Amino acid sequence: MEPINIIKSVIAPLDRKNVDTDQIISKEFLKRIERTGFGKYLFYHWRYDENGNEISDFVLNKPEYKEAKILVAQDNFGCGSSREHAPWAILDYGFRVIIAPSFADIFHNNCFKNGILPVKLKEVEVDEILEKGLQKPYIVEVNLSEQTVTGEDGAVYHFNIDPYYKEMLLNGWDEIALTFKYEDKIKEYEEKRIVFK
Amino acid sequence: MAKNIIEKVWESHVVHREEGKPDLLYIDLHLIHEVTSPQAFEGLRLAGRKVRRPDLCFATMDHNVPTKDIYTINDPIAKKQINTLAKNCEEFGIQLADIGHPDQGIVHVIGPELGLTQPGKTIVCGDSHTSTHGAFGALAFGIGTSEVEHVLSTQTLWQNKPKTLEVRVNGKLGFGVTAKDIILAIIAKWGVGLGTGHIIEFTGEAIRNLSMEERMTICNMSIEAGAKAGLISPDEKTIEYLRGRRFAPKEEFEKAAEYWLSLASDPGCTYDKVLEIDASEIEPVVTWGTNPSMGTGVTKNVPTADDYESETDKQALRKALEYMGLEEGQPITSIEIQHVFIGSCTNSRLSDLRTAASIVKGKKVAPGVRAIVVPGSHSVKKAAEEEGLDKIFIEAGFEWRNSGCSACLGMNEDIIPSGERCASTSNRNFEGRQGAGARTHLVSPAMAAAAAIEGRFVDVREYLKQKQEA
Numbered sequence: 001m002e003p004i005n006i007i008k009s010v011i012a013p014l015d016r017k018n019v020d021t022d023q024i025i026s027k028e029f030l031k032r033i034e035r036t037g038f039g040k041y042l043f044y045h046w047r048y049d050e051n052g053n054e055i056s057d058f059v060l061n062k063p064e065y066k067e068a069k070i071l072v073a074q075d076n077f078g079c080g081s082s083r084e085h086a087p088w089a090i091l092d093y094g095f096r097v098i099i100a101p102s103f104a105d106i107f108h109n110n111c112f113k114n115g116i117l118p119v120k121l122k123e124v125e126v127d128e129i130l131e132k133g134l135q136k137p138y139i140v141e142v143n144l145s146e147q148t149v150t151g152e153d154g155a156v157y158h159f160n161i162d163p164y165y166k167e168m169l170l171n172g173w174d175e176i177a178l179t180f181k182y183e184d185k186i187k188e189y190e191e192k193r194i195v196f197k
Numbered sequence: 198m199a200k201n202i203i204e205k206v207w208e209s210h211v212v213h214r215e216e217g218k219p220d221l222l223y224i225d226l227h228l229i230h231e232v233t234s235p236q237a238f239e240g241l242r243l244a245g246r247k248v249r250r251p252d253l254c255f256a257t258m259d260h261n262v263p264t265k266d267i268y269t270i271n272d273p274i275a276k277k278q279i280n281t282l283a284k285n286c287e288e289f290g291i292q293l294a295d296i297g298h299p300d301q302g303i304v305h306v307i308g309p310e311l312g313l314t315q316p317g318k319t320i321v322c323g324d325s326h327t328s329t330h331g332a333f334g335a336l337a338f339g340i341g342t343s344e345v346e347h348v349l350s351t352q353t354l355w356q357n358k359p360k361t362l363e364v365r366v367n368g369k370l371g372f373g374v375t376a377k378d379i380i381l382a383i384i385a386k387w388g389v390g391l392g393t394g395h396i397i398e399f400t401g402e403a404i405r406n407l408s409m410e411e412r413m414t415i416c417n418m419s420i421e422a423g424a425k426a427g428l429i430s431p432d433e434k435t436i437e438y439l440r441g442r443r444f445a446p447k448e449e450f451e452k453a454a455e456y457w458l459s460l461a462s463d464p465g466c467t468y469d470k471v472l473e474i475d476a477s478e479i480e481p482v483v484t485w486g487t488n489p490s491m492g493t494g495v496t497k498n499v500p501t502a503d504d505y506e507s508e509t510d511k512q513a514l515r516k517a518l519e520y521m522g523l524e525e526g527q528p529i530t531s532i533e534i535q536h537v538f539i540g541s542c543t544n545s546r547l548s549d550l551r552t553a554a555s556i557v558k559g560k561k562v563a564p565g566v567r568a569i570v571v572p573g574s575h576s577v578k579k580a581a582e583e584e585g586l587d588k589i590f591i592e593a594g595f596e597w598r599n600s601g602c603s604a605c606l607g608m609n610e611d612i613i614p615s616g617e618r619c620a621s622t623s624n625r626n627f628e629g630r631q632g633a634g635a636r637t638h639l640v641s642p643a644m645a646a647a648a649a650i651e652g653r654f655v656d657v658r659e660y661l662k663q664k665q666e667a
Contacts, residue, residue, distance in 0.1 A: 017509065018389055018488050022627040027606050031261065031274040033235035033281050035342075045629050050615070074509065076390045079423060079488075080625060081606075082325040083233065084341035102393060105359075105425050106325060106339050113343035162357065164218045175343075176246070179351045182213050182221060186249075186353055189212045189223050194317075196446035196453035 302574020
């Protein structure tokens with residue numbers, strides 16, 4: 001997993017709440033057995049019409065947002081299915097940070113395993129960032145060490161993050177390798193575990 | 198101190214606890230299917246890792262499987278995914294209910310059926326509807342593929358302890374109202390984010406009165422309420438359901454039963470949050486929008502923008518109605534449907550099929566409606582056929598299929614065409630869920646059956662009354 005600390009880019013403002021993982025990556029693209037190559041299918045049915053042509057007013061199709069590494073959306077982002085294909089598609093497309101007032105639990109967990117930083121800000125703060133980003137391209141810098149989001153206009157927002165996941169993202173750690181350090185504890189647990197015959 | 202079941206099960210699975218870290222939890226049962234596991238097994242191979250406890254894993258094929266001719270998979274990519282699971286199970290020594298195997302079925306239907314699901318277990322699967330198993334008082338939740346890999350190699354997961362939420366359903370359900378209506382009404386009342394960051398325990402008289410299969414319907418859709426998991430304290434119904442199941446304890450069953458009952462929430466225990474709803478206020482629910490909270494009683498109308506305060510909510514309503522092809526204020530019973538899907542991990546068990554069959558018996562599916570029944574597992578199908586339910590459905594004009602996830606998410610060929618409308622007993626009405634442009638209305642099996650006959654939504658209670666009088 002690629003470590004992450006400072007990401008600076010124009011934001012892609014996706015002014016919707018309850019964006020579900022079926023929208024992020026539609027079921028017809030879940031059959032592949034690889035982890036990569038899902039980016040071109042991200043938000044497929046919002047990006048393309050039935051003939052495969054780009055829908056010009058969808059945010060990701062607007063030229064000013066094409067290089068965005070930071071996605072900003074409303075409440076309950078990533079709800080629905082547990083498919084990790086959703087964060088894989090987001091990462092493969094080029095996003096490293098998602099800013100929203102809240103995230104669905106499984107999606108939130110999945111981000112940390114893939115080097116994506118989910119930033120939770122207050123609803124009013126997200127509204128403010130979205131408004132700026134919708135008016136004209138708005139560049140922000142997200143700093144994980146400092147736990148800040150700083151706008152090009154000087155606006156600064158602070159966010160909280162679980163210290164364990166912060167370390168994991170900053171260092172790009174392999175969680176399984178970390179857990180192996182607790183193997184004695186796992187064995188010990190297995191010996192006293194309640195099992196009925 | 199009085200404890201709730203969530204705390205009891207969580208605490209009994211902590212392998213390691215340390216300040217500043219999530220808890221390391223032991224996982225008792227890992228269910229596996231073909232869609233969310235291939236990258237996890239590949240990860241193990243690349244790192245030269247093994248499956249720590251293949252004996253605590255159980256795999257099946259459900260998402261991609263064809264429901265007509267089960268052995269003909271036309272899509273080569275789907276076929277490769279299915280073959281990959283078979284190969285992985287063989288290589289890593291994991292038990293598999295393959296296509297055509299008598300145990301095959303939707304993973305959340307076969308777990309309980311085989312007695313793999315038991316009270317007090319921690320159960321995970323790379324599937325959000327793992328919450329279904331909570332009906333037994335298990336702590337069951339969906340995980341991503343990286344976590345699937347983590348469980349395969351360590352049999353544990355790092356998890357922050359969620360908050361606890363009691364959802365109490367007081368009183369008795371009205372005539373013709375079902376478990377599906379309870380959970381849809383709860384989500385409609387408090388929204389799809391009501392359980393975010395929480396594990397829900399469903400309590401109250403109406404929940405106690407439900408059968409195990411009905412309880413599974415409730416817990417199944419906890420994820421649609423945003424919860425990490427949803428569960429119900431075990432009672433005598435739980436014990437009787439499990440007695441004699443293949444993977445349930447044998448010689449120590451009574452001892453196990455005693456332990457399971459001890460896990461039930463203690464009288465006087467507390468939760469971080471409590472919500473209450475009166476069962477008598479719930480009527481059969483139909484969703485009209487593009488997330489499961491966008492639903493209302495069958496006697497009501499589609500909402501209007503005036504029903505909402507914030508501009509975001511008004512916009513969400515307009516967007517949903519545009520996708521769904523509905524008008525503000527339109528009566529629910531004026532919505533005509535072209536498809537009926539009775540199936541999915543929410544409502545495809547024997548009791549669901551019995552209910553639907555009792556409504557369609559001796560009647561015909563309305564002209565222009567295509568209706569399918571997809572039993573949740575091979576053994577549900579067999580049991581239904583032994584009772585003659587298949588004949589009732591076929592005579593009424595339904596298609597009788599083999600088990601799988603089918604049109605709940607349309608990964609196989611069971612897809613609803615763009616712009617067409619489906620009365621579905623599944624769990625998600627997201628845009629495109631059942632096919633690009635497809636319009637999904639979530640309902641109970643009883644409501645779906647009545648809609649099939651009438652070609653539009655009707656109040657199934659009227660239907661049942663007429664039948665009683667006849």
